[in-house]
Amino acid sequence: MYVCGVTVYDYCHIGHARAGIVFDVIYRYLQYAGYEVTFVRNYTDIDDKIINRANQEGTDYRTIADRYIAAFDEDMDRLGLKKPTLEPKATDHIDDIIAIIKQLIANGHAYEAAGDVYFAVETFDDYLKLSKRNLEDMQAGARVEVDERKRNPMDFALWKGSKPGEPWWQSPWGQGRPGWHIECSAMSMRFLGPSFDIHGGGKDLVFPHHENEIAQSECANGCQFVKYWLHNGFVNINSEKMSKSLGNFFTIREVLELFDPEVLRFFILQAHYRSPLDYSDQNLREAQAGLTRIYEALAALDEALAGPAGNGTATPTLAELQDKAQQLLPRFKEAMDDDFNTAQALGVIFDLVRTLNRYLAEAGAPDAAGRQALTAIRDAFAEIGQVLGLFHSTPAHWLAQREADKAAQLTITPAEIEALIAERAQARTDKNFKRSDEIRDQLLASNIQLLDTPQGTSWKVK
């Protein structure tokens, strides 16, 4: 499997996070399903945008590329992505790139023009087969500037002669650097061969990037390039694509200031990978609430298992729980087998959570049969969590963490809270409810939510 990584010239935004997480889950699921997966994800570390950035900062392209490679690695690591099998860099494969270009020139699919080399799109009958367009229509509406050196305006650069001051490599066509697209053909071919199973990337790469990869690779090798193309949908802001040019993007770093990485992952997996996904604070908060609901159920499950076994009183929900426990993994697999439908898979989990909560409320201390079902559920969750990259925290820790997040914004000290709680407890004993309610309201104004239980009063930040 080959997935287009990033061109390293800036920090990654949520769109990159989505692509990363989507293909991370696909990678994990394929392995879970028993496939041996070689996963290649590249860094494109030479490109116009990198050079521009370097010029702006008065440094060289290498400095920029290395900085943002490190930033990418850090971001993806925080998002909990498994490392791909291989993460090659374009600049380590200049020889491979040159070899492919030579081959394309030799068999008539490419031509040299004043130090540049272009791919001749008209020589490839299948051009645009992926995006289902045709050359005539494309040219009719084309915004491409006419370049006299090109035979057809749609021809694209395989090799670009370098201008003074630009980084360059020696080639049969003089000093220059690879065009965008060719590096992915070179690296996928190097590590996966001329033909491989899955190629992924964002929807915006369908044209021109992947279309051009197909043209280069199939013309060079004379065989089918890729069996299955997978493209993730965009992350939108107010129904509009998040993009650099619109300036409406959030970096991964910014979002992780506000939300746990697992919340972001959960949010992304709540939609099918091909659908558009609307990013907003509100939607992230809802995702956090949903994920916390699952953790709360797991915490209750852990607590029930930690306690003593019950006396075997039958509860009406036990049979349903046993059934759902047994069906959990098969239903999860069914959802994932259907084009990696993570939204459906999460629905299966919530469905189980509902039954689980009901059972725990009814059973109190579960009997042997109940404990067996609960243990099976916990094991299944561990398995599912492994595939989705979720549920890594212990439930108690997750819930404590959410409390800690909120406590960080507190304007009142725990000691003060405890003192007021003690005063309120006395007032309640004295049946002075006016005063006790006053204290409750006062604390609520400071964002403190009191939790009255038979065992006494505790509190949490609202």
Place this chain on the structure above:
RNA sequence: GGCGACGUAGCCAAGUGGUAAGGCAGAGGUCUGCAAAACCUUUAUUCAGCGGUUCAAAUCCGCUCGUCGCCUCCA
């Protein structure tokens, strides 16, 4: 202008021919001195609109409206 995708409850979102998953919010209940929290239950005779095919349509076909994307760098 060309090509393509999408339109499911207040919001988010599964569902590609067999009679609408799930989440958030809302409502009711349990609990409570009253509340809150928590938990439980519940919430779309209906899937943008109009026609058609079919025993059967959110799912297939046609048209209309709306939103978005690609055609230029983009995950």
